[in-house]
Amino acid sequence: MDAWLIVGLGNPGPKYAGNRHNIGAMVVAALAKAGNSSLKKHKANAWAADVRLGTLPGGIPGPKAVIAQPMTYMNTSGGPVAGLAKFYDIPAERIVVLHDELDIDFAKVRLKRGGGEGGHNGLRSISQSLGTKDYYRIRLGVGRPPGRQDPADYVLSDFPSREQVDRDLLIGDGVDAVEDLITRGLEATQQRFHPG
Numbered sequence: 001m002d003a004w005l006i007v008g009l010g011n012p013g014p015k016y017a018g019n020r021h022n023i024g025a026m027v028v029a030a031l032a033k034a035g036n037s038s039l040k041k042h043k044a045n046a047w048a049a050d051v052r053l054g055t056l057p058g059g060i061p062g063p064k065a066v067i068a069q070p071m072t073y074m075n076t077s078g079g080p081v082a083g084l085a086k087f088y089d090i091p092a093e094r095i096v097v098l099h100d101e102l103d104i105d106f107a108k109v110r111l112k113r114g115g116g117e118g119g120h121n122g123l124r125s126i127s128q129s130l131g132t133k134d135y136y137r138i139r140l141g142v143g144r145p146p147g148r149q150d151p152a153d154y155v156l157s158d159f160p161s162r163e164q165v166d167r168d169l170l171i172g173d174g175v176d177a178v179e180d181l182i183t184r185g186l187e188a189t190q191q192r193f194h195p196g
Helices: 020-034 078-088 121-130 151-155 161-184 186-193
Strands: 004-008 040-042 046-052 064-070 095-101 109-113 136-141
Touching: 004 020, 004 078, 004 161, 020 046, 020 064, 020 095, 020 136, 020 151, 020 161, 046 078, 064 078, 078 095, 078 121, 095 121, 095 161, 109 161, 109 186, 136 161, 161 186
Parallel strands: 004 064, 004 095, 095 136
Antiparallel strands: 040 046, 046 064, 109 136
């Protein structure tokens, strides 16, 4: 069974850990915890761990996967993602990138394969480094900033306390979306998470 590469985007260090921009990295941390695994430093300039994700029919453990968080800033995520893909010999069509999405309502999850980056510099860096846009994206809705707040300031701010319950639900949905995608496929997972 071929392995998958699951990458959660964010910025490194405690200053950014609770930011909306780090929701992808939060999902990968939850995947590691669920798999009783810990992320370790990888020479591709990322934190990574080998896990099995999900369960196949008959209670069989799901596919092998490498879960990872780049150690670089969001805008230069491509180098670590391409390095991990090369090291583990994982093609673009088995790469899943989890990222924050301003154009999706807070706490909603959407999935797609390929397409544009929607102004997301982390995705742009990954597409350039891989030489293709043909990878999966799990888009984690953080909603639009209120009033005239600058979108960059908004994503680089922490979730306020009133949003933390929904943030935790979003992280759980992100974990479920990863497991569904790699065990059931894109269409079935979209049917679960996208509105009818």
